[in-house]
Amino acid sequence: MNQRPLGQTGLNVSVLSFGASSLGGVFHAVDDAAGIRTVHTALDLGINFIDVSPYYGATRAESVLGRALRGVARDRYILATKVGQYGEGEFDFSAARIVRGLDESCGRLGVDYIDLLQCHDIEFADLDQIVNETLPALVRLREQGRIGHIGITGLPLKVFPAVINRTDPGVVETILSFCRYALNDQALTEVLPLCQQRGIGVINASPTGMGLLTARGVPSWHPAPPAIVEGCRRAVEFCTAQGVDIVKLAVQFCVAHPGIATTLVGTANPDNIRQNVAWAEEAPDFELIGRVLALLKPIHNHNYTRGLPENRDPLVA
Numbered sequence: 001m002n003q004r005p006l007g008q009t010g011l012n013v014s015v016l017s018f019g020a021s022s023l024g025g026v027f028h029a030v031d032d033a034a035g036i037r038t039v040h041t042a043l044d045l046g047i048n049f050i051d052v053s054p055y056y057g058a059t060r061a062e063s064v065l066g067r068a069l070r071g072v073a074r075d076r077y078i079l080a081t082k083v084g085q086y087g088e089g090e091f092d093f094s095a096a097r098i099v100r101g102l103d104e105s106c107g108r109l110g111v112d113y114i115d116l117l118q119c120h121d122i123e124f125a126d127l128d129q130i131v132n133e134t135l136p137a138l139v140r141l142r143e144q145g146r147i148g149h150i151g152i153t154g155l156p157l158k159v160f161p162a163v164i165n166r167t168d169p170g171v172v173e174t175i176l177s178f179c180r181y182a183l184n185d186q187a188l189t190e191v192l193p194l195c196q197q198r199g200i201g202v203i204n205a206s207p208t209g210m211g212l213l214t215a216r217g218v219p220s221w222h223p224a225p226p227a228i229v230e231g232c233r234r235a236v237e238f239c240t241a242q243g244v245d246i247v248k249l250a251v252q253f254c255v256a257h258p259g260i261a262t263t264l265v266g267t268a269n270p271d272n273i274r275q276n277v278a279w280a281e282e283a284p285d286f287e288l289i290g291r292v293l294a295l296l297k298p299i300h301n302h303n304y305t306r307g308l309p310e311n312r313d314p315l316v317a
Contacts, residue, residue: 001046001281006261007201009149009173011078011115015255016280017049018042018273019205019266023064024057027211027219027266032064035268039068043076045277049262051176051203053082053120054105062108070110081105082120082153084134093125095137102141117141118151118176123159123307131166139171149173151203155180156305156313160191169198178205181260183213183250183289184232184296185303187316192259205264207254213246223304227317231299235292242288249292251276252284 003012021027023035039050052061062081069077083101084093106112117138122130130152138150151174152163160175175195181188181204188204195202211218212232218224224232239246254263265276293300305312 001277003048004258004261005201006049006203007173007195008170008199009116009201011149011201013049013078013201013262014047015262016047016251016277017051017203017262017264018047019264020050020052020061020065021056022061022266022268023052023068024061030268032067034270035064036068037270038268038273039065040072041270042273042277043072045274047273047277048076049078049080051080051205051264052109053085054101054108055082055085055087055120058087059104059108062105066109066111074111078115079109079111080116080118080151081109081114082118083138084122084125085120091121091124093119093122093129093134095133098134098137099141102146113146113148115148116151116174117147117149118153118174121154121307122152122163123154123156123305123311125311126308127159127162127166127311130163135163135167135171151176151201153177154307154311156307156311157187157191158313159307159311161194162311164194164198164200172198172200174201174203176203176205176264178264179209179212180303181254181257182207182209183235183246183253183292184209184228184299185301187301187303189259196259201261202259203262203264204254204257204260207250207263207265208247213250215240215245223306225304225317228299228302228304231296231302235295238295239292244285244288246292247276248279249284249289251279252282253289255280256284
């Protein structure tokens, strides 16, 4: 699989990567054995970047991933996990909890080193604490050799420049954004110039918008308003009528952007990951993608937001 540099980290990551939230049963019930086979299939097909969090499935995703990685050579994968979010509504970005969280994650994952440790969903945090306490704690862990690199994640795009512009170059090395670069929403491109200027690697997650652009549709907890759900449903129906799975177009659209190092896809089904890899390596039908983009134009960049009031993006609807 093609690889791209992850900013200035020195890491080269596969353009399609594995989002292990699926192993925690975040979207639907999953079988652990099938999830483990999916991880092995992803690695065998050239995916080398895996992202997880203790929050996914209340630590289940990390535990299952740890079982999957048992016996796998450490140089076969680049492992990212997160700190700061540990349960529904449970956030703790203090320095002490960051260190303890790293210890706990390493234990579940069966490793003693994390390639990329990320502050998870910083829109729920006091950004003063992220800048003045959390990130300095991560820098110390990096200096101690316990982690390789530091990142931040979130849904609202405004949190990224709000933190990056208050830190020295090289502190924040990656961002992980989800649902903001997809067929229906490309607002993430507004942040790319800053990331390029600072040498920050960009990780894109949820090319289907957490289920918006799928035949199955969104889970009950999805935050999208009805207008976005309906607009995406029409695009799904159009693709079905064309005999094309919209997920294929969604994956191809995302991996085609040269400014995005990698796009995370989540599944606990080996056949699904095989299909996703095949789509990522296939030449896109940009004419058909253009027709889908035109169909989605009425809801282009319409969004949903969350987090502390001061961290939320302005709503576009």
